[in-house]
Amino acid sequence: MSHISPVLWQFLVKWMTTFAIFPPEASKIAPQMDALLFFMVLVSLIGLTIVILLVTSFCILYSKKRHPVAVQVEGSTLLEATWTIIPLGLFLLMFVWGALIYFRVYTPPANSMNIYVVGKQWMWKAEHPGGQHEINSLHIPTGRAIQLTLISQDVFHSFSIPAFRVKREAIPGRYTTVWFEATTPGTYHLFCTQYCGTNHSQMIGDIVVLTPEGYKKWLDQSTSGMSLAQNGERLFASLSCAACHNARPDARGPSLANVYGARLALSSGGTVTADDAYLRESILNPSQHVTQGYAPIMPTYQGQVSEEGVIALVEYIKNLNSDYRIQQTLNTTDLAPGSEGAPAAAGQKSAPKGMVKQ
Amino acid sequence: MSDTIVSLPDQSTARIPRVNYLTKENGILSWLLTGDHKRIAILYLISLSFFFFIGGALAGLIRLELLTPQTDLMATDTYNKVFTMHGVIMIFFFLVPSVPATLGNFLIPLMIGAKDLALPKINLLSWYLYVAGGILAIYTMAAGGVDTGWTFTTPLSTHYVNTNVLTTGLAAFIAGFSSIFTGLNFIVTIHKMRAPGMTWFRLPLFVWAHYAASILMVLATPVVAIAIVLIALERTIGIGVFDPTKGGDPLLFQHLFWFYSHPAVYIMILPGMGVISETISTFSRKRVFGYTAVAFSSVAIAIFGFFVWAHHMFIMGISNYAVLVFSLLTMLVAVPSAIKIFNWTFTLYKGSITFETPMLYTFGFMGLFTIGGLTGVFLGASGTDIHLTETYFIVAHFHFVMVGGMLMAFLAGIHFWWPKMTGRMYPEKISQLAAVVTFIGFNFTFFPQFILGMLGMPRRYASYPPEFQVLNVFSTAGATILGVGYLLPVLYLTWSLKYGETAGNNPWQATGLEWQTQSPPLTENFPVTPIMDHEAYDYEWLENQTRERQQEKEVASAG
Numbered sequence: 051m052s053h054i055s056p057v058l059w060q061f062l063v064k065w066m067t068t069f070a071i072f073p074p075e076a077s078k079i080a081p082q083m084d085a086l087l088f089f090m091v092l093v094s095l096i097g098l099t100i101v102i103l104l105v106t107s108f109c110i111l112y113s114k115k116r117h118p119v120a121v122q123v124e125g126s127t128l129l130e131a132t133w134t135i136i137p138l139g140l141f142l143l144m145f146v147w148g149a150l151i152y153f154r155v156y157t158p159p160a161n162s163m164n165i166y167v168v169g170k171q172w173m174w175k176a177e178h179p180g181g182q183h184e185i186n187s188l189h190i191p192t193g194r195a196i197q198l199t200l201i202s203q204d205v206f207h208s209f210s211i212p213a214f215r216v217k218r219e220a221i222p223g224r225y226t227t228v229w230f231e232a233t234t235p236g237t238y239h240l241f242c243t244q245y246c247g248t249n250h251s252q253m254i255g256d257i258v259v260l261t262p263e264g265y266k267k268w269l270d271q272s273t274s275g276m277s278l279a280q281n282g283e284r285l286f287a288s289l290s291c292a293a294c295h296n297a298r299p300d301a302r303g304p305s306l307a308n309v310y311g312a313r314l315a316l317s318s319g320g321t322v323t324a325d326d327a328y329l330r331e332s333i334l335n336p337s338q339h340v341t342q343g344y345a346p347i348m349p350t351y352q353g354q355v356s357e358e359g360v361i362a363l364v365e366y367i368k369n370l371n372s373d374y375r376i377q378q379t380l381n382t383t384d385l386a387p388g389s390e391g392a393p394a395a396a397g398q399k400s401a402p403k404g405m406v407k408q
Numbered sequence: 409m410s411d412t413i414v415s416l417p418d419q420s421t422a423r424i425p426r427v428n429y430l431t432k433e434n435g436i437l438s439w440l441l442t443g444d445h446k447r448i449a450i451l452y453l454i455s456l457s458f459f460f461f462i463g464g465a466l467a468g469l470i471r472l473e474l475l476t477p478q479t480d481l482m483a484t485d486t487y488n489k490v491f492t493m494h495g496v497i498m499i500f501f502f503l504v505p506s507v508p509a510t511l512g513n514f515l516i517p518l519m520i521g522a523k524d525l526a527l528p529k530i531n532l533l534s535w536y537l538y539v540a541g542g543i544l545a546i547y548t549m550a551a552g553g554v555d556t557g558w559t560f561t562t563p564l565s566t567h568y569v570n571t572n573v574l575t576t577g578l579a580a581f582i583a584g585f586s587s588i589f590t591g592l593n594f595i596v597t598i599h600k601m602r603a604p605g606m607t608w609f610r611l612p613l614f615v616w617a618h619y620a621a622s623i624l625m626v627l628a629t630p631v632v633a634i635a636i637v638l639i640a641l642e643r644t645i646g647i648g649v650f651d652p653t654k655g656g657d658p659l660l661f662q663h664l665f666w667f668y669s670h671p672a673v674y675i676m677i678l679p680g681m682g683v684i685s686e687t688i689s690t691f692s693r694k695r696v697f698g699y700t701a702v703a704f705s706s707v708a709i710a711i712f713g714f715f716v717w718a719h720h721m722f723i724m725g726i727s728n729y730a731v732l733v734f735s736l737l738t739m740l741v742a743v744p745s746a747i748k749i750f751n752w753t754f755t756l757y758k759g760s761i762t763f764e765t766p767m768l769y770t771f772g773f774m775g776l777f778t779i780g781g782l783t784g785v786f787l788g789a790s791g792t793d794i795h796l797t798e799t800y801f802i803v804a805h806f807h808f809v810m811v812g813g814m815l816m817a818f819l820a821g822i823h824f825w826w827p828k829m830t831g832r833m834y835p836e837k838i839s840q841l842a843a844v845v846t847f848i849g850f851n852f853t854f855f856p857q858f859i860l861g862m863l864g865m866p867r868r869y870a871s872y873p874p875e876f877q878v879l880n881v882f883s884t885a886g887a888t889i890l891g892v893g894y895l896l897p898v899l900y901l902t903w904s905l906k907y908g909e910t911a912g913n914n915p916w917q918a919t920g921l922e923w924q925t926q927s928p929p930l931t932e933n934f935p936v937t938p939i940m941d942h943e944a945y946d947y948e949w950l951e952n953q954t955r956e957r958q959q960e961k962e963v964a965s966a967g
Contacts, residue, residue, distance in 0.1 A: 061878075061881070069875075069878050069879075070863060070875055071859050071862070071863070072862060072863070073862065073863050073864055083791060083792065083794075083795055086789070086791060086792055087786070087792055087795075087862075090782075090785065090786050090789070090792065093782075094779075094782040094783070094785075097778070097782060098775075098778055098779060098782065101749060101750075101753060101774065101775070101778050102775065104753045104754075104756075105753055105756065105771065105774065108753070108756035108757055108759070108761070109756065109761055109763075112692070112756060112757070112758055112759045112760060112761050113760075113761050113762075113763075114760045114761060114762045117758070117759070117760050117761075118760055119760060120692065120693040120694045120758060120759045120760040120947065121758040122694060122695055122947070122948070123694070123695075123697065123754075123757060123758055124695070125697050125698035125699065125700075125701065125751075126697075126698070126754075129750075129754065130698050130701050130747065130750075130751070133746065133747060133750040134743060134746075134747055137742070137743055137746040138739075138740075138743050141739040141740075141742055141743065141785060141788075142736075142739060144739070144785060144788075144789045145735055145736055145739045145788075145789060145790075147789065147791065148735065148788075148789025148790045148791035148792055148793070149731075149732055149735060149789075149790050149791065150791065151790075151791025151792070151794075152722070152728070152731060152735075152790035152791040152793075152794065153728060154791075155791070155794055156728060157728075171568070204563070204567075204568060205561070205563055205564040205567075205568050206561055206563075206564065206658065206724075208723065208798055210798065210799075210864065210866065212795070212799075212863065212864020213864075215794065215795040216794060216795075217723055217794050217795065217797070217798070218723055218725075219723050219724045219725060221658060221659065221724065221725055222563060222652045222658055223652025223653070223658065224652070224659075224725060226724075226725035239864060239873065241864065241866045241869075242866070243797075243798035243799060243866040243867070244561075244798060245488075245557045245559075245561065245564075245867075245868040246564060247488075247555070247564055247568055247569060248484055248485050248488065248555070249484060250484075250488070250868060250869065250870075251479075251484060251866075251868075251869035251870045251871045251872065252484075252871070254873075335655070352653060353653075
């Protein structure tokens with residue numbers, strides 16, 4: 051083989067070792083998506099072959115040499131109906147099949163584990179419920195439904211995991227969700243696929259799929275000692291949210307216990323479900339939707355709380371199932387108003403008998 | 409019906425008529441102030457080719473950078489500017505005006521038997537607007553470029569880049585008006601200026617396709633103009649239409665943008681389909697199979713084309729039920745394209761087929777457009793779109809449609825009507841070679857990108873993981889071949905202006921009215937207003953005409 055030039059040889063070696071034509075299937079949805087993809091490839095190949103065969107054989111049969119005089123044919127309703135109805139039927143089949151997969155990818159099961167992901171120029175930050183942070187990587191266990199709640203802090207980004215066949219846009223000012231269940235441990239590509247400026251092509255990372263035991267080990271190693279909800283609680287205290295949201299009879303703001311998922315009556319007359327998006331909106335743009343019976347006096351926290359901060363607050367509110375914790379934060383902020391140390395102390399105290407789930 | 413074969417007319421005795429639209433007046437001013445649709449078409453052809461090669465050179469830079477996984481040829485910022493300018497120039501300054509502004513401008517009056525377009529001054533104005541927009545785009549490049557991608561996605565374009573968004577937007581805005589004027593002109597002309605006997609169902613399908621595209625130009629382009637103005641307002645005085653921190657909606661921009669830019673895809677492809685209907689009929693000597701179906705499929709594409717824009721946003725968190733509706737409509741818009749492909753195929757049936765260059769480009773179009781169309785279905789089905797969107801699969805798909813389809817059709821048309829435009833034939837052998845080289849180069853360039861997309865390689869990446877390199881090397885190698893395929897026509901077509909054989913009135917023995925007048929035509933197109941007394945693509949009528957003319961000649965010479 052020495053007569054092959056070294057450059058060409060290197061190229062061939064590279065081809066043999068790293069050439070791929072199909073990505074790994076590492077999630078539960080991947081084989082389902084691929085089944086439809088293969089079906090489409092098959093239909094396309096058949097369609098293309100029919101066109102090529104027809105064109106080629108007509109070109110041979112009716113070339114000027116063989117067929118000097120054209121015979122005028124006006125058209126044929128039957129033939130034209132055939133090639134209208136058959137493609138239409140196939141396209142409709144693909145539409146239904148595709149829609150089934152689409153709804154599956156974007157409808158998370160109720161028991162899924164939620165991980166928050168914030169995209170910003172040019173990195174991905176993941177926030178695990180246990181308080182573990184990651185940048186440009188995401189550790190997840192196999193065999194468990196994982197829901198990602200995505201948001202962008204600046205421009206549009208898109209969270210894409212080709213090996214899982216899932217992708218979701220991270221949008222500024224709006225939560226989006228996607229879910230998946232990983233099946234095969236390994237490290238897979240994470241790409242930002244929505245063009246987002248200078249270092250778009252460096253906004254990449256690793257999806258590390260671990261066995262459940264491996265994941266538990268990783269969680270223990272990476273913990274900062276505080277869960278995401280506890281971080282939120284700290285922030286809740288330091289922003290003095292409990293000054294109003296304290297469930298006292300004369301409170302200026304509504305109680306936040308059990309608010310998550312509830313139907314709320316608004317002063318404007320409508321009702322709204324208090325989901326992640328609503329809670330976020332109420333922190334950043336509070337005058338937009340005021341709960342019935344309360345004055346629109348809450349200031350906006352736009353610019354004061356980062357998207358990660360909002361996520362922590364939302365996670366905290368999600369996990370509030372009594373007013374006890376709010377009272378706690380209120381007590382600590384009341385005891386030492388404006389003190390830097392107090393909120394932190396409140397957070398740490400919470401561990402033994404907190405109402406926070408995590 | 410007789411069995412006589414109408415042979416190609418003897419070209420050795422043909423002379424280029426001394427009086428024609430090219431020789432009528434001389435001097436640069438006679439061109440720059442002309443109202444003649446044919447001269448304006450030539451002006452467009454020259455300026456379009458210029459922009460095509462600038463856009464092509466940028467594409468060359470992209471392919472060179474992607475030869476290796478690292479960013480080595482240029483900085484990521486430069487790369488981002490290069491692909492943005494490639495998109496802006498190719499779409500706004502080549503693909504959208506390509507066939508309509510050159511061939512459409514030249515041929516629509518000739519085909520319907522009119523002296524000119526209805527609004528000749530507006531036609532000239534639209535060329536000036538196009539050039540003004542083009543100069544602004546070139547200025548933008550010289551002044552440092554722009555790196556938003558041709559889609560100008562907010563809030564990136566409004567708050568996060570410091571490059572020349574405003575001048576690029578203005579360039580597209582101005583070029584948009586050029587396109588609106590052209591569309592308006594075509595609509596008025598086709599409605600009001602058809603020759604006696606030229607009923608709607610005697611129109612060549614080329615005219616039908618342009619009519620459908622014109623409706624899109626007139627109705628869709630204003631929306632992108634509005635979107636650009638809103639971007640400018642948000643960038644300059646901070647009006648929060650799209651900015652979420654001011655209560656704006658960043659997705660609104662994408663709705664507005666794609667409300668134009670999806671129909672724009674049909675503005676680009678429909679005129680190309682018109683060209684294919686003409687060439688395939690002429691070179692198989694047969695009336696287009698199912699004329700009415702092909703005509704109405706153009707209109708159906710134009711109508712459905714307005715209601716599919718959100719299929720660009722399936723993964724953006726729009727309502728799942730909206731996704732259902734837009735996915736369904738997308739499937740429906742695919743059907744008329746399938747109808748056209750099969751109708752063209754069956755036009756060949758029992759024809760008498762020859763394989764001149766325009767026909768080779770036509771076959772290229774049919775193959776590549778079929779692949780482009782079918783892969784569009786992969787993206788229209790909402791489920792598979794999740795995996796494939798924003799990857800190289802998209803890039804490959806729209807290049808198959810736009811470059812494989814539209815550019816092939818453009819080249820087919822340029823070769824087909826070159827004799828009419830210039831009075832001279834192009835050299836056949838070398839142009840057949842160029843058609844084959846283009847086809848091979850195209851497939852080498854863009855087919856590997858389908859596989860890259862399946863693997864998940866994102867578009868607009870200056871660097872990429874090393875396992876994608878082999879396919880990228882293929883793609884870059886193919887682009888080199890493709891470049892040769894595009895350069896060849898420039899050389900031999902220019903050569904043929906002086907040395908090409910004289911064409912005569914109707915070198916292809918085609919039936920359209922444009923072929924029944926001299927080549928190059930008079931400024932007024934026809935010596936007397938023609939009367940359309942036969943259906944479109946009536947080759948028996950043409951045979952009878954030729955036979956009568958021969959008999960007249962014999963009688964004359966005998967007398």
